[in-house]
Amino acid sequence: MVFRAARIFSIQNACQQDYKCRVREQAMTSKVFLTVDSDEQSLIVDTMQALGCELVGSVSSPAELPALLAASGADTLVVSLTELGHHELDVLLEIQHETAVTMVVHLHQADSQTSKRLAAAGIGAVVIGSLQPTRLPLLLDIAEARHDLIARMNQRIDRLQKSLEDRKLIDRAKGVIMGSGQYSENQAYHALRKLAMNQNRTIAEVSAGVLSSAELFSEASN
Template sequence: MSNVLSIVVVEEDRDRALTIVDSLRDAGEFEIHVIGTRTGLARQIKAREPDVVLIDITNPSRDMLEELALASGPMERPVAMFVDRSDDGLSDAAIEAGVSAYVVDGLQPARLKPILDAAITRFRMFQRMRTELAETKRALEERKVIDRAKGMVMKARGVSEDEAYAILRKAAMDQNKRVAEVAAALVTAAGLLS
């Protein structure tokens, strides 16, 4: 994110939108864009590529929350949602849709900056967790492929597990590739030959 945060405010009521913009200007230096209609929301947000999306809703429904949350790209950027009231389960639905901050009792100017900061921090934390999870899954898959390739080398050459790994490692070094790449190639080739 750049030094000056770009914020898209989604608010259909013009007076409420102006109040939010004024509150943001009082809270710091931001590049602010207001979207006054939910029609084509995803396209409008994508066109502006904001750092943060702030959504203000008077009376949300579960479908509206999910639609707004998904349109705002919660996996790409922090989304803070302010609602005047919330029925049972609506906060869960918003969080499950990826909203970083879900605030009931509407938007209060004094709370705006700390809530935006919390939404950004929470988004970054979850982004790190998603990245770590993806890397862990990839490493586990690579480990499985390497184990399969070691088993194939052990069977074909009549060597121990350590010797099979050494053969894979040497082949990887000779080809300037990772062991996982050589193992995947071996497993794929064996699959084609069987």
């Protein structure tokens, strides 16, 4: 116990010296799930505990992660493996795509294809080769920053996609209104806009209603 306490104290000092006491407030409350198969497991565990992270689970193989990660409530996944097989790689990529977990991946060895796939998938931080556990605070910072950046980019893409879909709806609805021969394109748009304001709805919602009504009348006349 004395040795372990001294070890944790040493890790704390090393983190403070390397990062000038820049331990994040978020790190102090992070719920971390570990996947470690190397001899560094105890040192990584000590480091995470020294940072104040809550360790909510641990497995030695990524293959076990899907069934355990979600139930653990973890917001951060730290992976440290000797190497990564194709199946284990697919598991990590699936977790990256399907969950909101921030991920740090360390591999003692990896081919260029594995490294490229991890980077392309948006993994928060990837380290190939030796890992200094005292660098974990910086890696967590990098991983969280990249995770947040990708989340914002995805939200922007979703908004742009929604905007494009709305524009298509509005254009189709304008076409229906113009089909009567009584409205120009500008008049059709203003008619949709006025109706949307009167009904406290978006122009896209009103346009969808116009298209549904037009489809209903078309089916009734056939």
